[in-house]
Amino acid sequence: MFSFFKKKPKTDEVANIPASAPQPASQPDSQSASQPILQPILQPHPTPISTPDEILPPPESHSAKQSWLTRLKNGLSKTSNNLTSLFVGAKIDDDLYEELESALLMSDAGMEATLYLLDELKKQVKQQKLTDSEQVKTALKNIFIELLAPLERSLELGRHQPMVMMIAGVNGAGKTTTIGKLAKHLQAHHQSVLLAAGDTFRAAAREQLTVWGERNNVTVISQESGDPAAVAFDSVNSAIAKGINVVMVDTAGRLPSQLHLMEELKKIKRVVTKSMEGAPHQVILVIDGNTGQNALAQVKAFDDALGLTGLVITKLDGTAKGGILAAIAKTRPIPVYFIGVGEKIEDLQPFNAREFVEALLG
Incomplete structure (x- = not known):
């Protein structure tokens, strides 16, 4: 089981057994950065983490993590197939962008997000002079991650x-x-x-x-x-x-x-x-x-x-609407x-x- 809660101690007492959220260290939660976050340990008096970036989850097995990622990939496979198939041996031209636009709209990414993703992708392709379809797909992935990253947030316990x-x-x-x-x-x-x-x-x-x-x-x-x-x-x-x-x-x-x-x-x-x-x-x-x-x-x-x-x-x-x-x-x-x-x-x-x-x- 994965840990996904942050535990916040009260001002006049220390929470007994804190838990933390699995957010990437590279993307700290700006709203909680000023809050003290505790390392998940079992001692009665937990030790504060040195910096608010280090939100460390309890140890989890590699097999459990892989099992979740596999289920997630399988669950999104219909959406994934509709998008990734476009990049197989594709030329980087207007036809690719048009097909990608249709696939994103079909995945229910919506017009505003679709246009944003395509505009950013075209900028990167031009600036980085990308000519390989796999490079373009990687660029799209990075843009997608940046778009979705602000949605990451953890429930905070103990406040x-x-x-x-x-x-x-x-x-x-x-x-x-x-x-x-x-x-x-x-x-x-x-x-x-x-x-x-x-x-x-x-x-x-x-x-x-x-x-x-x-x-x-x-x-x-x-x-x-x-x-x-x-x-x-x-x-x-x-x-x-x-x-x-x-x-x-x-x-x-x-x-x-x-x-x-x-x-x-x-x-x-x-x-x-x-x-x-x-x-x-x-x-x-x-x-x-x-x-x-x-x-x-x-x-x-x-x-x-x-x-x-x-x-x-x-x-x-099983949804084709992961967008x-x-x-x-x-x-x-x-x-x-x-x-x-x-x-x-x-x-x-x-x-x-x-x-x-x-x-x-x-």
């Missing part, structure tokens, strides 16, 4: 007690399953978790969340029929009283066009803020990677309504905390721009 996470998403995006997976990962990082079954519109959602709670030995607060804002309020207060580290509030799946449900989401957020000043600390949208430009529309609508702090992109396995991350990066660059390529716990992993582009363009 708030409890940390309240509000999880939104349309039906079918994998929202409830994602909550279950995150609960398991949080427990692996020594965090106690409480789940709030705020999806009161769909009984199956409460039942599904309860199953995940039982599987992970996590308390789930729910009501047979009630106000989801009240469920969220009770859950936050319960977590405060019991010293729980993280509260995840599930909300009813809805489309952005369902204005009455979007208003309810805003109400839940207001009520959570009343229950704890500064909460929710994370507002995360779960989106289905197969929905392409519709996913981008969801990001815009939910961000406008709630002020999103992060995204989880699920179901990237949607480029569209998000160019149009609404909200951090992508995790991506998913399958149903298992280990199939949800932190987003890494370089790994993603390597899987996408080979």
Whole structure:
């Protein structure tokens, strides 16, 4: 299992067992650079890392890492084949650029990101006098990585007690399953978790969340029929009283066009803020990677309504629309905390721009 959380000590106490995020040392998180980051060790009094650049994850096996990269590459293979096949023995001319433009648009990279990628690629080809198709593909990879790198961000544990996470998403995006997976990962990082079954519109959602709670030995607060804002309020207060580290509030799946449900989401957020000043600390949208430009529309609508702090992109396995991350990066660059390529716990992993582009363009 990979580590993907940063642990932030409180000002008056030291966190017991910190965890860190697998961000590349060459691309430090500018927003957290001034924060002290702790090395993941098991001693009661951890030693601070010498510089904020050194975000060191716990040791992980080479086989586990390769297994994840293989699953990611296999999951993005449809998108990858559509893009990489263009460079096989290709001449560097207008025909290549036109075919590449079509392939990027078909992958749902969106017009803005597509034009940006092509313009930057043409500049590099001209400046570096590239004549070989493999060189051009490598140049495109580097441009792609630079575009997606700002989306890399890690959840920070220990700043708030409890940390309240509000999880939104349309039906079918994998929202409830994602909550279950995150609960398991949080427990692996020594965090106690409480789940709030705020999806009161769909009984199956409460039942599904309860199953995940039982599987992970996590308390789930729910009501047979009630106000989801009240469920969220009770859950936050319960977590405060019991010293729980993280509260995840599930909300009813809805489309952005369902204005009455979007208003309810805003109400839940207001009520959570009343229950704890500064909460929710994370507002995360779960989106289905197969929905392409519709996913981008969801990001815009939910961000406008709630002020999103992060995204989880699920179901990237088998999709021909892996370019949607480029569209998000160019149009609404909200951090992508995790991506998913399958149903298992280990199939949800932190987003890494370089790994993603390597899987996408080979």
